[in-house]
Amino acid sequence: MIRRQSPAIAAALGLPLLLCACSGGSGADVVDRPSTAPASASLNVQNCIDQPVRPGGPSVGNLVVPDTIKVDLTQPAGFPNGRRLTDSVIDTELAWIFLDLTRHDANTLAQRQLGPQANDVAFRSDFPYLAAPHGGAPAAGAGSNFNFRTDPASAYVQVDRMGMPAIATALISSSAKNAYNDDSPAIDGTVKYVNEITSTLAVLANALQDDFQRLGLSICARPVG
Template identity: 75%
Template sequence: MIRRLVLLATLPLALAACGGGGDDAPAPTPTLAPAGSPLNVQDCLDQPVGPGRRSVANLVVPDTIKVDLKQPSGFPNGRRLTDSVIDIELAWIFLDLRKHDALTLTRLPLGPQANDVPFRSEFPYLAPPHGGTPAATGGSNFMFRTEPSTAYVQVDRMGMPAIATALISSPAKNPYNDDSPAQDAGRKYVNEITSTLAVLANALQDDFARANLAICAKPVAPA
């Protein structure tokens, strides 16, 4: 995830490598807020996304995968193996989705465009492992774990991986990972997410501008 944020600084080169801005029409370079000046990211959190047109804030708080069986499958309605979840989430929180679609970053060569081994077409669907097929040994005396769930410790939350990784600051990561979606729903981390997103948007706004990508964050109006 951190590598993805670093690679966003290479957006202009990535666009040149793929012959321009894809399906997005070139736009005038937007006026940038001075570095370090506050940005309002509420428009980013209010953007409607996905088949149910839910707001970004509603999808990422609480940090869970949502599934509506009446809607087409595919992130954010569930998660398919081929879904570029990180790129989609970064588009949600940074791009103005009135001007760019949520798949904009998936079309840029910022990372692998597909799994290195094709996925299976039937269960278990995951790609076969690298290397040869393990030989059957006819072993016995397998020891299966029988501890109750209370014996385990939660170490990470990855319902919305870009949100948990990028928008929760280092001092808050352990408390966030120790908490549950119930605490998220009580808006415990809303201020944390909002303030971190504003800092990142300010740092990356010039990179998006050079790539002719409009961001959803806006300069704070003077009092």
């Protein structure tokens, strides 16, 4: 599995958002959200969705919906234009959805080295380059590994969608995760999960705004009204 560098935000930044790392193998993604929304929401996160990830580039919304990895061969390689094994994907996405990108670079959180700075197991020097997954194969009857080289496409069973892991982990609530993973990017295109994403982002932005301010970081959310 591709390394998903997870910033230890609660420990390193003092923010009540925990993302569990998954590196070199299987692992669970957990988000500890504020137990309740603020008494009165004071921030609107539409600007966070609409802001471009770089000057003249696509908006955050266009990158995270649908949940896919996009590749433009005319642009330099590296997340979000494709994904290298060493890219700080989680840190980058969290910067997109929380920070004012007119004031902060999308690499701001990655440069603070919030999470693991290397995979827990060295990458291989030959294809498929990834280290062996942690754990063993599923128990009999509980599923099977899919061999992309020999198995027919009809045998593939989708179990997760992690093109944009911070979105799936932090902004899709537990009650919607199974449906989200079962759906496809084509369903994303119907904006089925846009309200889910924006409402959860609003709760987190309101809860974390003072923490970002304390760290000298400007958030992308704007006061209501």
